[in-house]
Amino acid sequence: MTNNKYVLDVAEDFPAIGLELDGTKVTYLDNAATTLKPKVMVDAVNEYYLGISSNVHRGKNYSLELVSNRYEQTRYQVADLLSCAGNEVVFVRNTTEGINLVAHGLELSKEDKVVVFSDAHHSNLLPWMEKATTHAVRTRADGGLDLAHYHELLKLRPKVVALSHCSNVTGVYSPLDDLVKAAKAIGAIVVVDAAQSLPHRRVNMKQLDIDFLVCSAHKMLGPTGIGILAGKGEMLERLKPMLLGGGMVDWVELDNYRLRKIPHRFEAGTPNIAGAYGLGAAIDYLHHVGFDNIAGHDQAMGRLMLDMAQQRDYLQVINSDTKADRGAVLSLTVPGTPNLDDVARTLSDSYGIMCRNGHLCAQPYVSEQADRQVLRISAYLYNTDQDIKLFFDALDELASFMFR
Template identity: 65%
Template sequence: MFKEELTIKIANDFPGTKTEIDGRRVVYLDSAATSLKPQAMIDATTEYYSGISSNVHRGKSYSLELVSNRYEEARYKTAELLSCAGNEIVFLRNTTEAVNLVAAGLSLTKEDKVLICADSHHSNLLPWMARSSVDTVRVLPAGGLDLEHYYELLKLKPKVVAITHCSNVTGIYNPLEEMTKAAKEVGAIVLVDAAQSVPHRKVSVSKLDIDFLTFSPHKMLGPTGIGVLYGKKDMLEQLTPVNYGGGMVDWVDLEEFRLRKLPHRLEAGTPHIAGAYGLTAAIDYINEIGYNTISAHDTYMGKKMLNMALERDYIQVVQPDSDCDRGAVLSFSIPSQPKLDDIARVLSDTYGIMCRNGHLCAQPYIESVAGSQVLRISTYLYNTESEIEHFFSALDDLNTFMF
């Protein structure tokens, strides 16, 4: 057992783990979509709205400077998390907006090649499809990217390589350092979708030759509505802003305007200030628990989920290779049940289990491996082994009368 008592103690910090439906405690197994929130993060967000909830960087007053300082504290906490400089962190709405900013800001054309992973989330697929010519790295049937195919496609000298660090479908981690080094050797710009990895593992951009990296704090105990884009300073300066307005200019007259320095030139309009408060609290909480503990829990739960799934012949796991480097995300199809809406609903209403069904915002990949919907379970530091066992016990019950 992986320190079940520690996990239970951590779970007590999350009000969501105490939620009940018809007297049954909810088992939340959809953290790959968005995580539950610790009370400390909720309190930090409430603190902003309960006090003088002024704007930031606009005018001179005590309360405004206090709020502005707290907002910038979140930026520097994030920079410390990723091991970069504060002016290399841009706050946006989410990972989706960050990838769109890079894809649009680089002024790509259909003549430019962009290399993506076959199991990419739509957020790391559609922005490139809309603006460039996309080549896709195959995924091996048993698990992981086909790296031989990756190296072959690099010979085409893509302008951008958009790497999914950890799949939101399988939880399998790609070899980021190896892939980045190879991409840079052919002169490619490297963007990393770290939405599924930063919540579980320490990612140091200073140790990697990454140009851009993005993640969504709502998947790592933070609030929705705020996203993070890291970019090397010289790369951020190459981006043409997508949004124009207040807060991103130093001077405006009726003939021209002058952009502010980084990162503010890429942050037009009033930002998600309460979200920055919450992000700081989420990072503090993660640092308190420690990435070593979080990562070990993620790996352990991932193995347990996979092993329990492989014991059941009525389900078909997507990428079942047990030797892959994977976290606690597992997707599978039920061949006898191509549509899984009813299954997900019964799991929710009868057993109190919240999981995900559908195409997981990775429809081209899911259609290629399953032909229809899949069911996904995913855990975080507040989930216990007994909750995974409860899920598979419930699935076994359904197998007796529904499959």
């Protein structure tokens, strides 16, 4: 066991911790998919729904202005978190919608080139495949990205470079500063998928010179149904809105309309107002815990996961590079056991351990590295070393009769 000095005493803030399944305490290790929710976040959502749940920006009555101000306050909390301006933050449903909005809004054609990561989540791959011609950065034999190949692909002078800050399969962080600088040097538009990284680390968009960044609230203690697209003001001005309707126009005639200023031109229809309340509370909670503490815990848990996996010769780790900048996500294969449905189900039903199996919405990468399903565990700030030990102890028991 590693010595984790970043043990965070937060369990009492999360009602789901301590729940039982048929008398067995639940151990939640599927945080890369979505995180558990602190009570303060749920209270913020309820504050909206149990109060006068007005719409936003549609009139001048007192309750509407109160709700609108709270909604916009969250926008400025996000801007502070990302070091950008308030009008550079667009609320979307999730990371997927944010990336689609950018891919659609840039009005790309198949003659435009986009560099993507081969280990990218489908959400940072499919929109670019649909709109343009993609070139994927190769992987090395150990599962890491071939960064020399990345620099070779930049010689093609792509219009867009779509970066994944942290892999949802391996938990390995990419060297964002170097990658962005290289992409900007050839004039590319840089889009960063921070869905896996922002829950653990702050990202300074201004300092890094990032054009667009996307993430989802539900992966950082917030509610589902709301996400963030942040972009430089001049870059957002270039985007064609993906949705048209109420709330995103200043004036409409039968044969013409005038768009609202950014960011509201991208928020057609009634937004997820309660979600904005919840996102604001989640950001406050993350600041309360401290991002330095959260990042330290993330790295310590990642090291522990890798160490314990490498002690077991019946497991194979996807990207086992011990020198990689690694967070608390680990994907495993069991040679000789191509389908892990029964393993994941037994971990859940017999041990109370909730993890993930399959291709993790990164099928090209997982198929290349494993040619089969993988089993993924992912921890967050409320998980402990004991949770990880429990998982591997359970696998050891299962190995005696389930693995061939």
